Structure formats: C-alpha cells, structure tokens
Amino acid sequence: MKREKRVFSIREVLESWLSNNRTIAYRIKTEQAVLFWDRITDEYVSAHSAAVSIKEGTLVVNTDSSALANELALREDSLKEEMNRRLDGPVVKKIVFRCGFVKQKDDTASMNEKSAKRPGIADMKRVDRTVEDIRGQELKNELKKLFISSLKWGRKDDF
Numbered sequence: 001m002k003r004e005k006r007v008f009s010i011r012e013v014l015e016s017w018l019s020n021n022r023t024i025a026y027r028i029k030t031e032q033a034v035l036f037w038d039r040i041t042d043e044y045v046s047a048h049s050a051a052v053s054i055k056e057g058t059l060v061v062n063t064d065s066s067a068l069a070n071e072l073a074l075r076e077d078s079l080k081e082e083m084n085r086r087l088d089g090p091v092v093k094k095i096v097f098r099c100g101f102v103k104q105k106d107d108t109a110s111m112n113e114k115s116a117k118r119p120g121i122a123d124m125k126r127v128d129r130t131v132e133d134i135r136g137q138e139l140k141n142e143l144k145k146l147f148i149s150s151l152k153w154g155r156k157d158d159f
Helices: 009-019 021-038 043-047 067-075 077-088 107-116 121-131 135-150
Strands: 050-056 058-063 092-099
Touching: 009 135, 021 043, 021 058, 021 077, 021 135, 043 050, 058 067, 058 107, 067 077, 067 092, 077 121, 121 135
Parallel strands: 058 092
Antiparallel strands: 050 058
C-alpha cells in the first residue's frame, strides 16, 4: 500500500498545534483583543482612547476624558460582543474604562518610531522561555517572530 504524501501549509500546522495548546492560543487571542480596540471603535473614540492590557478576561482601556469613559461604559456590552465576535470566542468578559494617559496616534511618525524599537535582552529571554517547550522548530521560530513583533509594537506584558 502506497502512502500518500500531503503537503501542509504553515497555517494548517499552526492551527492544529494551537488547538492542542490552548494556553498559547488564548494568549494570542488576548494580544489580538488589545490590538482590535481601534478596529471596533469609531475614529473619535480610537483617537481618544487606548486598550492598555487584558488579564483574566478584563480589558483595560484608558481614555483621555472621564466623559468618554462614562459613555464607553454605557456601551460596554455592545463593545464586548463585537470584540468577542472578531476573536471567535468569549475572550473579553469585562471592559474597564479609566481616565488616563492616551498617547496621541500620529500615523506615520509613530509607526516608524514603534517599528524602530528593538526588544531588550530580558524581553528576548522571556520570548525564549515562552517557546522553549515547543518541539517543532519551524513552529517555534514562527511563534518567536510573532512574540518579537508584538514586543516591537510595545506589548510587553501579554505573554
């Protein structure tokens, strides 16, 4: 009996692996939740608020005014629904809005600044510790790239 060889795409292998490693899959979804904040809000809200972190299902969002924080708190249920719809699962259980510092988003200048940042030695060691138990070298390398990319965009506390 001749065995049929099948070529798997990286996406198929990664999805299969993530379905067996739910902890890392959840960490990736929480990282996406923070990044999706600007996508689910309108231009004004996006300019005057920023998702800061997510921990144990609670997304923390800073706003530059208490009035905006109050308005968003009234829309919390619809924002949670949209966020979870985009994440294909119940990742965000609660959203906490607080008045705080919101870095102004300057399109090209801030993107160039952020992309120029390089992770420090401590960050790279944390990435290595995060992926050390992964057996497949190709998958390990892809996840390292993903985590390093998130570090370059300033998301140091999400993995």
